[in-house]
Every structure is written in structure tokens, then in C-alpha cells.
Amino acid sequence: MIEIEAVSQVFTTRSGTVHALENINLEVATNEFVTLVGRSGCGKSTLLRIISGLVTPTSGTVRVAGEPVVKPRRDVSVMFQRPALLPWRSVLDNILLPVEILKLDRASHTARAHDLLELTGLTGFEDKLPHELSGGMQQRVSLCRSLIQRPKVLLMDEPFSALDALTREELSVELQRIVAEESTTIVFVTHSIDEAVLLADRVVVLSPRPGRLREILDVEIPRPRTLGQNAHAEDVTRVSARLHDLLMPEKEGAAA
Numbered sequence: 001m002i003e004i005e006a007v008s009q010v011f012t013t014r015s016g017t018v019h020a021l022e023n024i025n026l027e028v029a030t031n032e033f034v035t036l037v038g039r040s041g042c043g044k045s046t047l048l049r050i051i052s053g054l055v056t057p058t059s060g061t062v063r064v065a066g067e068p069v070v071k072p073r074r075d076v077s078v079m080f081q082r083p084a085l086l087p088w089r090s091v092l093d094n095i096l097l098p099v100e101i102l103k104l105d106r107a108s109h110t111a112r113a114h115d116l117l118e119l120t121g122l123t124g125f126e127d128k129l130p131h132e133l134s135g136g137m138q139q140r141v142s143l144c145r146s147l148i149q150r151p152k153v154l155l156m157d158e159p160f161s162a163l164d165a166l167t168r169e170e171l172s173v174e175l176q177r178i179v180a181e182e183s184t185t186i187v188f189v190t191h192s193i194d195e196a197v198l199l200a201d202r203v204v205v206l207s208p209r210p211g212r213l214r215e216i217l218d219v220e221i222p223r224p225r226t227l228g229q230n231a232h233a234e235d236v237t238r239v240s241a242r243l244h245d246l247l248m249p250e251k252e253g254a255a256a
């Protein structure tokens with residue numbers, strides 16, 4: 001679904017040149033869930049913005065569904081750390097915002113919005129305003145809005161990082177169920193090793209300065225996965241420990 005070929009990104013700023021990404025090659029299969037991890041500044045968000053078409057890479061190409069990405073696409077949704085809901089619009093009207101912008105049929109998408117509200121546990125909240133909801137609920141609304149036009153690809157940039165730890169874990173567990181129903185290809189940026197392991201089919205580890213693809217880990221743990229005590233706790237611990245080793249600075253230095 002996503003083909004990233006020899007992508008490099010150099011930013012030129014007043015204080016110098018930043019090699020944000022260097023020669024990234026990665027394919028993400030249809031309906032695959034890939035998490036991107038790496039230390040701060042290794043280019044995770046930049047790579048996500050390049051896939052979304054918001055940033056044109058200095059060199060290399062990205063294709064989505066076989067077509068080169070040259071600008072943002074309708075079938076690629078992006079979800080950020082903050083829900084960015086319009087405070088004067090109801091939950092339902094926030095979810096339908098892309099439908100208005102893209103001039104899609106409102107009636108059929110209203111039915112879909114109600115399905116998504118049910119899927120995310122928000123039935124009954126459609127007429128509320130964003131400030132009447134908790135942070136976790138607002139991010140669920142943001143997820144509904146991202147899914148309303150049935151995107152082929154959903155790009156998520158630390159979507160749960162502003163939430164408290166338990167809400168974050170709860171949403172991560174639920175996200176597995178939601179995306180299984182929605183059949184969407186996902187690239188998910190996170191700083192959290194737990195989150196990366198919980199969610200991913202594959203974890204892509206980037207190393208910083210310049211941002212390079214360091215390693216790709218297959219996570220072959222049966223779903224649904226949970227944290228804490230469960231049948232797969234040992235597998236989760238093993239993959240998490242490997243990721244931890246890869247992300248520790250002295251290990252990065254040793255491997256450089």
C-alpha cells in the first residue's frame with residue numbers, strides 16, 4: 001500500500017543544514033500496522049508528513065496505492081497528538097467536517113459517523129461540544145473524523161501521548177479492535193515502547209542524525225494484545241526489551 005523508496009530529507013535553516021532523513025526504504029502492506037519509533041529528532045514526524053504529501057522529500061519517492069504522492073490525498077488521513085476539534089461544533093459536526101470540506105454526500109456519511117461513534121464507544125455524545133468531553137473522548141472523536149471518508153491509509157503522529165497512562169493504554173487496546181473492523185493501513189509514530197509493541201505488526205526503528213532506518217522488528221504476538229498480566233506477557237517483554245536495547249544511546253553509539 002505504501003512504498004517508500006530512497007527518501008532523504010534535508011532542511012536548510014538559518015543555523016545550518018539538518019539531515020532529517022537519509023535513504024529510507026520501506027514498504028507497508030495493505031492493512032498492515034507499522035509503528036515508527038526512535039529518539040527525539042530522528043525524523044519520525046518528517047517521514048509521516050512526507051507520506052501524507054504535506055512535505056515533498058529532498059530526494060526519493062513515496063507511492064500510495066501505486067501512485068506517487070505529490071500532495072495530500074483524500075484517501076490518506078492524518079491524526080495528530082492534539083485532537084484539534086472545532087470548539088463550537090458538536091461531536092457529530094466535527095466528525096463530518098472532512099465530508100463538508102471534500103463535498104461528499106452528508107446523509108450517507110452521517111450514517112457512517114453514527115457507526116463510528118458506536119465503534120469508538122461514543123454513542124449518545126453526538127450532540128456534545130468538545131469541551132464537555134474528556135481528553136480520551138476527544139481523541140476518539142478525532143479518530144472518527146480521521147476514518148469518516150474510509151481512508152486507505154491512516155497516519156498517526158503520537159495520537160495518545162497527551163493522555164494519562166491508563167487512558168492511553170485503554171485507547172491503544174481499543175484501537176486494535178477498531179482498525180481490525182475498518183481495514184486500514186496504519187503508520188503510527190510513538191515514543192512508547194509498550195505502545196509500539198502492543199499495536200504493531202512491525203516496529204520500524206529509526207536512528208538519529210541523520211534519521212536512518214536502523215532495524216525492523218516483526219511482532220508475531222497474537223491479537224488482541226493487552227499489557228499487564230496476560231498469556232503473551234513474556235513475548236511482549238521480550239520484544240520490548242529488544243526495542244529498549246536498540247533505543248538506548250550507548251547501544252546506538254556502539255552500532256554506529
Ligand SMILES: Nc1ncnc2c1ncn2[C@@H]1O[C@H](COP(=O)(O)OP(=O)(O)OP(=O)(O)O)[C@@H](O)[C@H]1O
Nearest residue numbers: 011012013018020039040041042043044045046047
Ligand atoms: N520544517 C523544518 N525545518 C527545519 N528543520 C526541521 C523541520 N522539521 C523538522 N526539522 C528537523 O528535522 C529533524 C527531525 O525532526 P522530526 O520532527 O521529524 O523528528 P521526530 O523524530 O518526529 O522528533 P520528536 O520525537 O521529538 O517528535 C529534527 O532535527 C528537526 O529539528
